[in-house]
Amino acid sequence: MRWSRPAAIAFIVVWLTVQLAVPIAGLTNDPPAERFVWKMFSTSTPRPEFVVHTDSRTESVDLDAITARLRADLPLTETIPEHICQITSGAISVTWENGSFSCRS
Amino acid sequence: MPELISARPVALMRIIVGGAALIRSIGAFETLGRLREPEVVVMPIARWLSDPGTGLAVLALWVLGAIGLVLGWRTTLSGSALAAALGAYLAIDHQTYGNHLYLMLLLVILLVVADSGAALGSEEERQVATWPMTLIKIQASIVYGFAGLTKLNSEFLDGTVLAGSLGKGLIPVPEALVASSTMGILAIGAIVTELFLATALWRDRLRPTAIALGFSFHAAITLFMAPTVELFVFSLLMLSMYPLFLDRRPIAAVWDDDCSSCRDWIERFTRSDMLRLIEPVGKSDPSHGLDPHDVDHAMHTITPISTNQAFAATTDILERIVPTLWVAPFLRLPLVSTVGERWYRRQADRRSCSIA
Numbered sequence: 001m002r003w004s005r006p007a008a009i010a011f012i013v014v015w016l017t018v019q020l021a022v023p024i025a026g027l028t029n030d031p032p033a034e035r036f037v038w039k040m041f042s043t044s045t046p047r048p049e050f051v052v053h054t055d056s057r058t059e060s061v062d063l064d065a066i067t068a069r070l071r072a073d074l075p076l077t078e079t080i081p082e083h084i085c086q087i088t089s090g091a092i093s094v095t096w097e098n099g100s101f102s103c104r105s
Numbered sequence: 106m107p108e109l110i111s112a113r114p115v116a117l118m119r120i121i122v123g124g125a126a127l128i129r130s131i132g133a134f135e136t137l138g139r140l141r142e143p144e145v146v147v148m149p150i151a152r153w154l155s156d157p158g159t160g161l162a163v164l165a166l167w168v169l170g171a172i173g174l175v176l177g178w179r180t181t182l183s184g185s186a187l188a189a190a191l192g193a194y195l196a197i198d199h200q201t202y203g204n205h206l207y208l209m210l211l212l213v214i215l216l217v218v219a220d221s222g223a224a225l226g227s228e229e230e231r232q233v234a235t236w237p238m239t240l241i242k243i244q245a246s247i248v249y250g251f252a253g254l255t256k257l258n259s260e261f262l263d264g265t266v267l268a269g270s271l272g273k274g275l276i277p278v279p280e281a282l283v284a285s286s287t288m289g290i291l292a293i294g295a296i297v298t299e300l301f302l303a304t305a306l307w308r309d310r311l312r313p314t315a316i317a318l319g320f321s322f323h324a325a326i327t328l329f330m331a332p333t334v335e336l337f338v339f340s341l342l343m344l345s346m347y348p349l350f351l352d353r354r355p356i357a358a359v360w361d362d363d364c365s366s367c368r369d370w371i372e373r374f375t376r377s378d379m380l381r382l383i384e385p386v387g388k389s390d391p392s393h394g395l396d397p398h399d400v401d402h403a404m405h406t407i408t409p410i411s412t413n414q415a416f417a418a419t420t421d422i423l424e425r426i427v428p429t430l431w432v433a434p435f436l437r438l439p440l441v442s443t444v445g446e447r448w449y450r451r452q453a454d455r456r457s458c459s460i461a
Contacts, residue, residue: 038251068139069200083146
């Protein structure tokens with residue numbers, strides 16, 4: 001594949017701009033981005049502990065068992081509670097440190 | 106900077122990246138399988154990609170593209186297929202993202218742009234444009250640079266992050282060590298290493314140290330941290346870029362062409378000289394400009410920055426051939442080089458020569 005000089009220059013400029021701007025923008029965001037910024041093993045995000053409440057019992061949820069690949073940057077509180085409600089028979093609510101989700105809403 | 110350069114380093118990189126992609130495809134297969142299990146949560150990014158059939162097509166494209174890349178078969182097509190598969194895989198679900206996969210995607214795109222087709226097997230020296238290789242090298246510096254900079258936070262610097270990550274890999278770390286202040290020292294060491302690698306790979310004099318340090322760093326994270334396979338793939342990708350940093354000016358290996366065992370050694374070296382960085386010059390060839398009596402005693406190398414002999418010359422050669430180039434800089438360590446020098450002398454004393 002032969003690249004003309006203008007095409008090569010355009011590619012280089014776009015590539016470097018994206019590769020520098022994305023991490024800089026991501027890391028200066030509040031909260032800082034976790035993806036595409038080469039942030040690897042730099043902070044430890046505590047995993048939220050979900051507890052499911054049914055009519056008869058209360059038990060903590062094993063996140064490894066219900067995720068395909070657990071990462072610190074997953075939108076867990078947005079997706080996990082509803083999912084727990086769906087897979088747990090008789091679930092009434094799901095709670096975690098800073099929130100709760102009603103399975104009957 | 107020349108506009109064209111040998112395609113050999115980028116062809117070697119292509120094979121390693123293709124191999125890493127093949128290894129990682131097994132994990133992708135497992136993750137996509139998990140996403141189909143009813144108890145597993147899905148967090149789709151592009152819903153149209155979440156279809157099971159699409160997942161299988163992505164995997165097929167991934168494996169075929171990776172095989173094509175390893176073989177150097179229609180690399181533009183194979184690389185584009187692999188890049189498309191990786192891009193689609195990353196967009197299937199939030200759980201499929203990985204920094205190593207994002208890096209793989211970027212490197213595959215650059216390999217396609219670099220026209221990294223078959224070059225290692227052919228005797229003819231194929232030339233490719235220099236600028237994509239420079240972009241690949243800059244990419245290595247970007248990854249190391251940002252990886253180091255993002256660790257400049259109190260949580261990492263006091264060792265908390267490392268204490269929570271070390272020892273979860275193949276080799277456990279004693280609890281006492283994890284709990285001690287050693288973690289803080291290791292944390293600073295990790296940052297210094299990453300920032301050093303971002304810059305030192307570009308410098309002729311610092312490069313051997315950088316390569317040895319980079320190899321040790323990647324070996325350590327792969328062995329002591331988890332997930333092992335993903336860290337192994339990430340390490341392969343980073344280390345695959347190192348040959349592109351090597352000085353492309355060949356070094357002269359001046360050897361005693363009266364000596365049959367010396368011939369065996371020089372033939373062994375030239376067979377592994379995939380990057381064509383070694384130029385064997387017999388003692389009888391006056392072009393080397395060295396005293397032939399000196400060459401009788403030991404092999405010499407003439408590099409762009411120095412002339413070395415005996416074990417140091419062997420190290421010069423091993424730093425330029427595959428697969429020793431990633432580990433040979435360790436031979437420069439004081440104790441190792443002393444032992445190596447003795448070993449070299451013993452070999453030289455025992456050598457059999459056709460002409461005494």
